[in-house]
Amino acid sequence: MAELAEPITVRERGDGLSARAESRVRAQLDVRAWPIARRFLLALIVVFLAKQAINVFVFPPFSGHDEAAHFAYIRTVATEHRVPVLPDVETWLASGDTTAEPPGDFLPDDLYKYCIYVLGWQGTNVCETKNPSYLADPPHVRSYSQGVGPVLVGYQYDANHPPLYYMLMTPIYWLTDGASIETQLYFLRAAAIPFGLMTVLLAFMMVRTLFPGDAFLSVTVPAFVAFQPQISYEAAMVNNDIVCIALYSWILYLLIVGIRDRFPTKICTLTGFAFGLALLAKGTSLTAVPLIAVAIILGVGVRNVRRWVGKGALTAGIAAALSWPWYLFMYRTYGNLDAFDQISALQWFNYWSPAGRQYPGFTELFWNRDFAVMRWRETWGMFGWRRLPLDDGFLWAIAVPLIAAVVGLIVYAVVAGMRGRRWFATDRVVRPARWQTYGLLLLLLTAVVAYLAIIQFGLRFSLTQARYYFPAINALAVLLMLGLRTLIPPRWHRYGQAAVLAALIAMNVVIYSQYVVPYRLEGWI
C-alpha cells in the first residue's frame, strides 16, 4: 500500500496537459511512426473522399434512390417541424370521392420536373415534364385501366422512415435555404460522405479487433468497403441508407469487441445506444436483434443465463429508451410499427395482376434465379433507378474472384476447425481462439440474416433491392477477404493484398470511365 500513499509527481504544464500525455499525443499524430497498415488507411481515406467528391456531382440531380422523396422529407422537417404522413388510401377509396386528394403528404410541386425518378410519378401520362399544365399543377390522382381504378401518384412514399437522418440533415437545409433545390441537393449529398467514411473506418477497426496485426486483412477489408461502388453511391446521396449502414457497422464492431471482452457494461451500453440510433435511422436495423442476442449469449456463455439476460436487458432497454417515441408515433398514426400495410395499399403495382395480387412464397423467391441475379446486378451497378446496368462479362469478372473467396472461406473453416494447428503453426489467423471463431460465426450470421431479410421484404414488395443488405457490408468484406487470404500462400500475401487493392481501383476506374461518366455526358435522360 506504501506506493499508493506517495504523492503523485506528474509535471503539469500551463495548459493542464502532462508531459507524458503530450508526448503520447505527439506520438499518435506522428504519421511516420504509425504502423504501415494505419498509414495505408490514411491514404485510403484520401482516395475515398476524392471519389465521393466526384460522386456528389457525377450523378444527375435527384437520380439517386428515392432522392426526391427523401429531400421532400427533409424539407417537411426543416420547414414545418414535423414528420410527413402517408395518405390513407383505404379511407380515400372508401369515401367514394376519388377526385379529391386525401389527407397526407404529397411531394412538393417544384420536384415534379424530376418525376422520372419518383415512384408513382414516373409513369406514362403522369410524368410529362414538357406539359405546362402538369408542371403548374402536378397530378396526384390518376385512374388506371384493367381494373386498377383510381390511384394516388406523387405522394410522399418515404414517410414511414424514422426521422434521425432527416433531423441530422435539417441544419444543412436551413443553411442552404436561399439556394436552388439542386444546390441544396449537392450539399445534402456531400453531408452523407462522413457516414460512408465512418463505415470504412469501422471496417478497419473491426478487422483489427478480430485479427490484430494481420496486414492482409487490414489492407483488403477497408479497401473492399471503400471501393464497393454501391456503398460509395449511397454515401453521396440524399437517402437514409448510409446512416443505417454506418450505425449497423458500429453495432457489428461493438459486438465483436463484446464477444472478445465478455460484454462489459460499457459495451452493452454502447451497443444499446448504437442500436437505438439505428432503429431511428431505418427499420432495416431490426435485423440486428438476433445478431445482438446471439453475440451476447456467445460472448457471456450460454450457461450464464442470468448474466446474458441482464446484459441483454441493459442493451435492449437503452435501445428502447431511445427509439420508443418514434414507434409509439407510428402505432398511433398507422396502427402498426412499420406502416407496410399503408405502403402496400398505395403501391398497387406490387405483384399486381388482373386476377388479384400474386404474392410469391419464401422458398419460391429463395430459389428464384432471376431474383438472385438481379440482386447481384444491383450490388455492383444499376445506378440511377436501374438505368445503368453493368455488362454480364464485367459482372462475371467481379464474381469469379469472389466465388473463389467463398471457396477459400470454406477451406478456412475446414483448416481452422480441424487441421489448422498442424498446417499453419505460425499463422494465428488460421488458429483462431474461441472468441474469434464466435466473431466469425456472428459475421456469417449477419450475412445470412441480411439476405433472408430482403427475401422477406420481397414477399410483399416487388421493389426489394440489394441495397437493403448493405448494412452487412463490413461482415461480408471480412468473410470474403478471409477466404481470399486462405487461398494465397503466406509469403505472397503482400502481393496478394496489393493485387486486391489494384483490382478494386481498376474496377472503379472502369465503372466510371465506361459507364457512369459517358452515360452522364451523353446518355442520361
Next chain:
Amino acid sequence: MDEGDGELGRSASVAPRRTALVRDLWWAALTIGFALFVASGRVSTYLGAQGRGRADVWDIWRNLAGELPGGDSGVVRAGYVLVLLAFVGGSLVALWFALAADGSDEATGYREDPEPEPTIRPSLSLSADTP
C-alpha cells in the same frame, strides 16, 4: 561455422533488399500501367438508349469538367483537377503501402480466450481480506 554464420547473415540482409526491389518493380509497373491507361486507353462506353460508343479515357474525364455544375468556372475546374489528382495520387500511395505492409512493424495485440468465468459466485468468507 563462422563462415556459415556469415553466409546466413548475408542472405538475411539480401532477402529484405530483394523484397524491396520486387516491391519497387511491382509498384512502378502498376503506376506505368495506370498512366498508360489514362493517357492512351480507349474504352467501349455505355450510352443507355443510344447504345454503345467508344471514347478515349482522357477525353471522358476531360469532358466531365464541362458538365459539372458551375463547370465553366475556373475554380470549379481547378477543384475538379485537384480531386482527380487526390484520387490518383492517393491510390498510388495506398498501393505502395499495400505492397509494404506485412504486419512486422506492429505488436499483434493478439488475445487468447479469457479465463472462463465462474458460474457459481464464491462465498464471501473465501474472498475476505486478512488483516
